[in-house]
Amino acid sequence: AIIDNTLEVAGAYLEEHGQIIRTDTVSMAKDLDDAAAGLKGDKRKFRELVFTQAALRDLPVAYIIGADRVVQVSAIENDKIPYEAPPPQLIDAANAGQVPLLMPTDTRYRIAALTPLKNYPGTYLYVARGVSPKVVRHVRRAEEGVAEYARLRQASGRLKFIHGLMYTMTALTALTSAIWVGLRFASGLVAPMRRLIAASQTVARGDLSVELPIYRGEGDLRRLSQNFNHMTRQLERQRSDLVNANGQLNERRRVMEAVLAGVSAGVLGLDPSGRITLANKSAETLLGRAQDSLVGKLLGEAVPEFGSLIGGGVDGGRRKPQPEVGVEVNGVERTFAVRLTREVQGEDDFGSVLTFDDVTDLVSAQRTSAWADIARRIAHEIKNPLTPIQLSAERLKRKYSHVIKEDREVFDKCTDTIIRQVGDVARMVDEFSSFARMPTAELAEMDLREAVRDPVTLFEHGQNIDLKLTQASEAIPMLADRRLLSQALTNLIKNACESVQAVLDSSDRPADFKGRVDVQVSRQGDTALIEIIDNGLGLPKQGRSRLLEPYVTTKGAKGTGLGLAIVQKIVESHGGTLVLDDAPVTAERSRGALVRISLPTHEPSVLQTGQPRRARVAS
Structure with missing residues (x-):
């Protein structure tokens, strides 16, 4: 304790000197920074100020140095303390905001401090004060005495440790011998339990094939081992049965999934x-x-x-x-x-x-077949008496028109009505006949664009509807019946124009409404597309697919409901498909219908020789 106190007293002496010089350094640096504005860069006044500040604080040595540790201004009153450049780590510590100290050594009997001058960028105040060499030597001797005392104390502790280790080894040897004797005596008692624990752990991991050995002389533990072996054998049999049953169930499940997927x-x-x-x-x-x-x-x-x-x-x-x-x-x-x-x-x-x-297609086909049979019967039963009725009405009008003097206007009106209504019925019967007995398609190589151009030409004049045809620049060769295809397109364009005309005739149509029908012909790979788009009334959402069935119409009493059914038959006879959809919404079209016909194309073969190849395909 005395040696430690001696070292603490010597250290306190040096620490007190260091604290004093640190305080002087900080206060002197503050005075120099405060006077920076008045000096206005006058080096002579600055040097005098440094001397004055050092003298006020009884500092024998004061320097103003740069970042390169070169002296710029010096105030020396003691030549025994020559300038020694501070180490770079002191510069770094001062830049970090600290006031580092340079403590005395065996060859340097001084305490120095360093701090940056804030109002003089790149400069530092470096001051030093001498320390008595006797004090430094006493500190060194005190440190050496403490070190020697610690070395002797450590050596004493090692001797104590060796003696303690010898006694510990002796005690451990005796304890180990006692434990070994006890374990040898207990092993005969706990060995069966250990075997049972190990076997139960093996069973817990799923291995039921484990079996305990049976030794005579173990009493109840021997019976416990026998019961354990019997239990594991039963569990093994039950698990095998469950695995087999699970395999059969998985096999059945796979078969069932395969059946359901197929x-x-x-x-x-x-x-x-x-x-x-x-x-x-x-x-x-x-x-x-x-x-x-x-x-x-x-x-x-x-x-x-x-x-x-x-x-x-x-x-x-x-x-x-x-x-x-x-x-x-x-x-x-x-x-x-x-x-x-x-x-x-x-x-x-x-x-x-x-x-x-x-069964949508099946039901549709059944309905179409049933309506075709009905149409045949209607056409057969009605068409025969129509001609005699029409001829008789024409004969009455021709023979008696000049004889009847009274109510002549009524007579002419009645006979004209009979002739006109008979004509309407005849046209309806013709539609029934066309649907019931669709002619066989005469397929020939042709350019689809030509078949589309004819019905468009038929409707593009004499109407207040803008009918626009857009076609591919290259020919679209295919096998088709031009007459039937033109008939189908004529029906579709007619429906589109009638739908647009219905909007034009309505009282609630928009003021800026303009009727428009677009017919677009294009090719996508091996498929030719014909799209007819209008901005008319559009198609109903409910029951839209039934519009392709016979006698289903949205025109009320004005339509027979056979037009789209006939178009469907014509498209199917060419191996194509017919799709009814809503017209795409654009800036010029807020509603309407889109009818798309998809037909297979045909690469021209004998078309170049002038001998068209014909084939008959049943409708």
């Missing part, structure tokens, strides 16, 4: 509450919905049209045919034939299976 009909699995648990790919495709929007939802929420089938379509697990159900898929109404099968055993309800198939 069938074209849609299949929905339902739980007893009517919630969808399974949907095959065909169901997603037919309904136009992703699996996420079907599985996990109630049938009435996912497909509202099927919701009414729950509860009324099954009796005792047997299938009953359901009526055809109409469902809107991607904006198009489709017709589905649906069957519902519920699995019920006693009071247990295991759910239902709903199967459905798209």
Whole structure:
């Protein structure tokens, strides 16, 4: 403690000198910074100010140095303290905002301090004050004494550690011997338990083939080992049975998934509450919905049209045919034939299976066939008496028109009405006949643009409707019946013009409305496209697909409903498709209809030889 106190007293002496010189340095630097404005760059006055400030603080040495540690101004009153450039780390510390000290060493008996001058950029105040060499030597001797004392104390601690280690080793040897004897005595008692614990851990990892050895003389532990072995053998057999059963179930599931994926009909699995648990790919495709929007939802929420089938379509697990159900898929109404099968055993309800198939085309074909038969019968039954009626009316008018003097105007009006109505009925019968007995398409190589140009020319004059034809610059060769194709296009352009005219004739049409029909002909790869776009009344959203069926019309009493049906037949006879859609909205068109015909193209072969190749394709 005395040696430590001696070292602390010597250190306190040097620390006190350092604190004093640091305080003097800071105050002198502040005075110099405050006087910077009055000096106005006068080096002589600045040097005098440095001398004055150093003298006021009894500083024997004061320097103004630059960042390169070169003296710019010096105030020296003691030649025994020559200038020594401060080390670079003192400059860095001063730039960091500190006031670093340079303490005395065995060869340097001074304490120095350094601080930057804020109003003299790039300059530093460096002051020093001498320290008695005796004090420095006493400090060094005190430090050496403390170091020697610490060395001797450390050596004493090592000897104590060696003695303690010897006693510890002796005690550990005795303790180890006692433990070894105890373990040898206890191993015979706990060995069976250890085997049982290890075996149970092996079973926990899933290995049921483990079996404990049976030793005589272990008493109850031997019986416990036998029971454990019996338990693991039973578990092994049960697990094998479960694995085999699970394999069979997985195989059946894979077969069922393959069957469901291969069938074209849609299949929905339902739980007893009517919630969808399974949907095959065909169901997603037919309904136009992703699996996420079907599985996990109630049938009435996912497909509202099927919701009414729950509860009324099954009796005792047997299938009953359901009526055809109409469902809107991607904006198009489709017709589905649906069957519902519920699995019920006693009071247990295991759910239902709903199967459905798209019969829209089949129903449309059946209706078309039925209407064609009706049209044939109507044309046959009505057309025969029309000619005698018309001839008789014309003969009456011709023979008795000059004889009848009284009510002559009524007579002429009645006979003209008979002749006109007979003509209207005859035209209607002709449409029935055209639909019932569609002529066979005479296919020949031709340029589609020529077949489109004729009906456009027919309607582009004599109307207050802007009819515009846009065609491809290159020929579009194909096999087609030009007469039938022109007939179909004439019907479609006529419908478009009538729809636009209906808007023009309406009282609520916009003041700046201009009727417009665009006919566009283009080619996309191996497909030719004909698009007829108008800004008329447009097509209804509900039942739009049924407009292609016979006797379905939006014109009321003005139409027979056979026009689009005939166009559909003509397009199908050419291997094409007919699509009804809404017209794209533009700045000039806010509504209207779009009819698109897609036809397969044909590369010209013998067209260049002047001998067209003809083929007959049944309609």
